[in-house]
Amino acid sequence: MEEINLQIEKITGQASERASCGVFSARVSFGDGTIGTLVSCILVKGAGSGDGATVVKDIFDLANKKLEGAQTGSLEALKQASESSREFTSSKNLDASFSLTLFYKNASYISRSGDKVKVWVFANSNSQELSFGHGSGHLKNGQIILIATEKFLSSFDISDILKEEGVNLEEIVDGLATEISAKDDQGEIGAALVLVKESESAEAGVAADDEKEEEISEETSTAVDDGEGTQELDTSHEIAPPDAAIVESHIAASDTEKSQPGALASLSKFKNPIFAPGIFVKNKITNINIASFKNRKTVVVLGAVALLILAGSALFSLKGGADREKINEFRGYLDSASAKYEEGFALIDLNREKARGIFIEADGEIKKALGIKPEDEEARALEAKIAAKLKETESLASVDFSTISEVNGSLVSLSKGDDSLVGVTESALYVIDVGGETTAEFDGKSGTRDSAVYDNNVFVFDGKSVWRIDLVGGAGEEIFGGHEAQDISVFLGNVYLLGSDQIYKYVPVEGGYAESANYLNEKEKFSTSSKFTIDGSIWVTNGSNVFKYLRGDKQDFTISGLLDAAGEFGEIYTDNNIDNVYVIDKTNSAMLVVGKDGVYKKAYQSADFGKASGLVVDEETGKFYIAGGNKVLVADL
Incomplete structure (x- = not known):
């Protein structure tokens, strides 16, 4: 697959004094003119809610900036970026774990530090945890890469859902957002879900091979560089439910529901399965035995109730989608402002005037972010840092x-x-x-x-x-x-x-x-x-x-x-x-x-x-x- 599209969904809990987690993505331009996408999940413990949020962003920005200086996308370039971030955390005596994943052309490159952030790959009905420090592999259409903290994996078992065909990542994230917001300690929760899709031009070439693919039992493999050479990893193992006892269903399933495979059975592990409204309501309505009702009036009433459930679920989904879109927009402005701040900071001693211009751009981006979330501590802290640099570089004669x-x-x-x-x-x-x-x-x-x-x-x-x-x-x-x-x-x-x-x-x-x-x-x-x-x-x-x-x-x-x-x-x-x-x-x-x-x-x-x-x-x-x-x-x- 020469050309790919990525659907990236990100979710994090609120930072606390004990821990802060950040999930980021950014486009990376290399020296040879090619472009990749960097996705990262970073967990820092003990830095405080305000400082922790700033630190996780600094770790990502440092890696991103290091990659921007590379000639092309490669595992070696990612390892150097990872090493820069690791040295940064070490210099500040931080308890940090992170995973950097670079999607470049038709391959993914992964570099991990610490043991609190995991990487799983889902393809068809198979799944595999990637436990190496550095590695790479070819991307396949339909693959889902889950980059998540241990706390996320122990709180939510979404493995069955991710193995299903045609999975809707947006609905999953909407449901998770509400589940996470109800938790008292959210600081260690964070995840990125990346769905690999062929571009439209690539899909046209796939159609002619559909019949052949039906006759072939496709195996999914990932090439891994663990420092001792490259090996093939079998990804046919099932992902073990991390902690099923923590996530109980609040819906008492009927015999029919228990026997049904697929999305409903998987979603029942959420505390509130209505966050996948289309699937949940469809299955519930299927279980209604119309013959058991004695008159049409009862049928009409139940039909109205079903419609109300569908309408309410749809409205909930729309609201969740809108909220998530706003959060993504906010993060986009915040990420851009932070990246520009770091760029200006690096230039200030070399070219003061150019650095000031970049700080001004950062100021514009942070104002857009604060327009969405005016009280966000991380954004306000960054605004203050940018303002200080603008004052420092101001020319007054x-x-x-x-x-x-x-x-x-x-x-x-x-x-x-x-x-x-x-x-x-x-x-x-x-x-x-x-x-x-x-x-x-x-x-x-x-x-x-x-x-x-x-x-x-x-x-x-x-x-x-x-x-x-x-x-x-x-x-x-x-x-x-x-x-x-x-x-x-x-x-x-x-x-x-x-x-x-x-x-x-x-x-x-x-x-x-x-x-x-x-x-x-x-x-x-x-x-x-x-x-x-x-x-x-x-x-x-x-x-x-x-x-x-x-x-x-x-x-x-x-x-x-x-x-x-x-x-x-x-x-x-x-x-x-x-x-x-x-x-x-x-x-x-x-x-x-x-x-x-x-x-x-x-x-x-x-x-x-x-x-x-x-x-x-x-x-x-x-x-x-x-x-x-x-x-x-x-x-x-």
Whole structure:
């Protein structure tokens, strides 16, 4: 069987002060581009509920990371990963047992440490415990690999069920979840059930051989490397019930039920067999002898009762499935956050900036996990560890500004021209060389609120109209009456005005500009301090947020990695030639550097940011400029 699919079902009890168990799975990418799946069951005793849950995850993450560094999937690679985890547990004096199983191509590789986690293989009606330390074997369609703690095996006998054809692992796990939740001491209980399935492409080739397979008595064997060579293991032995006395049936079976083979007989070993509702109810209804009833009314009543049982069982199954799906989703986010944390931790001394980016990704994953289970101790502990690393890697710089120009009056905006800066007051325009010399001064428009520069023209908004003033000769003209707005920007000749709930777009046409069009497909309530900038997308500050719009639609954009609460955002700058968005936090007197992917990178602090009325950034020269009062200030990035 060249191609396989795996159905992996995991279940664990609640960690206790005495013991913690973790069951994990993860995709592993190898150096040669191939991918495998790592499944592990880990038991740690005596570490406490909170620390124990973290430790079992650390053991898995260490093994997973070690495998990620291997060139390809192999038993040797798994043994090295197992050894790393074993050394970790030894260094911390932990009483730990674990089993690592790597599913790679059409084989499974197993490495075990300690004696409290067992591995069983079920194929057809046969079963075999794999008791070696390290080994491998070929996978066969329909095989079930059970990786479980001793406590699980002594509490639940599911061997008969796993030998049945067409077994439903989801129903088994749903039933077990309720059984486990009723136990006082769950810390040592954990198991992974892995069903091997052929992929669709492989199934097509199997159909032609069905008749031959019926004539062949298939034997299941597993190749094992026990350190002294490879041997064939016969898997025809039955699994012994670990402790049947512990799991008693609460259903008194009739003679008919006792004589029936299959699922019902097996499920009766559960304390509550209704967790396999389809099988249980079907068998119970079969035992109803219709002839024993004297009238149809009784039959109708019993039929209604049966339907109610079926409906109740179905609802229970649906709820159990939904709960299990949520738990799996939670574990997926938690596993991802933990893996990213370990990756960032390993990089922090080599590449601090890259490590911070990975910690930010981990922070996003742990927030998703806590969105599902807000009070989970393991998730909260990991969140605190990630937050500490984000704080440790945060880049915060003080700024020493120098003045490059002073003008008459208070500046309301600062823009970038072709080779200069343009500062605008309520009634004048100043063209300022980046060296600090004012090269030109023009009359502006009284009451100017804001301005933008495009193609050697300054576009000025005075609250009523938009004017265009030529930076060469100083001539000005009104180009259209505007909406009530608080900021103006020009991109590719189109003029945009930022209103209180809409962005208005004016497109140049022959002889002037067309009537305004609403840019936003849905209105948005902007704050009175909102500002915007355009690089193809439109970026708008709004309170402590930055909104991103593309073709009128609001995009999924949030600033990640910013631990301290942001204040009121004001001026914002970017263009299509730079990689970042620069945002002034007026409340905290800071300028934030945010990647266009939302990753917070750095902050600059200065009291001058609190009164900034304009911002220009030149990444190419490593300088940035702000307007404050009647001054234009410059500092290094």
